Amino acid sequence: MAERYSSFQSGSMTWFLQRVTAAFLVVVLAFHFFLLHFVHHPAEVTFAGTQGRMSDWGYFLTMTLFLITATFHGVNGVYAALVNQGLSGSQQTAVKWVLVVAGVLLAGQGTYVALVMNGMI
Known part of the structure; x- marks a missing residue:
């Protein structure tokens, strides 16, 4: 059997x-x-609808945590x-720091967009 590493x-x-x-x-x-493919048909997803959903604090926090969690999970993976x-x-050290910077920039940009969609900025 192959050794697991x-x-x-x-x-x-x-x-x-x-x-x-x-x-x-x-x-x-x-x-x-479920929300964006069954509750709201993809053709009905609009900028105004997104702003409306993002103005709900529960949705805003969930989507922001989704973004940050997905970024960490992807970069770490x-x-x-x-x-x-x-x-x-x-090379490992260089790649690690490039991924850290890329992850922080991605999470930062996504958080900025979420804040704009929420109307906070």
């Missing part, structure tokens, strides 16, 4: 957060998909996959 140490904080964010994303993605493929040394 993972860059995540079982029980580490990144291991734990990857699983917690996955569980959260499954639930919120189902809510998001890409980093782990690269480490599993043998990335190490200074």
Whole structure:
């Protein structure tokens, strides 16, 4: 049998957060998909409708957490996959910081858009 290798140490904080964010994303993605594909038909999703939904604090907080959680989960997953493929040394450090900066910029831009859609900015 092939040996199982993972860059995540079982029980580490990144291991734990990857699983917690996955569980959260499954639930919120189902809510998001149901709301925007069954409650509101995709052809009916408009800028004004989005502003209306984002003005509801529960929806706003859920979608903002969705964005931040998905960003962390994706960036952490890409980093782990690269480490599993043998990335190490200074290349690993460089990739880690590029992913951190990209993740912060993505979460920041998405949060800014959410705040604009909410009417706070």
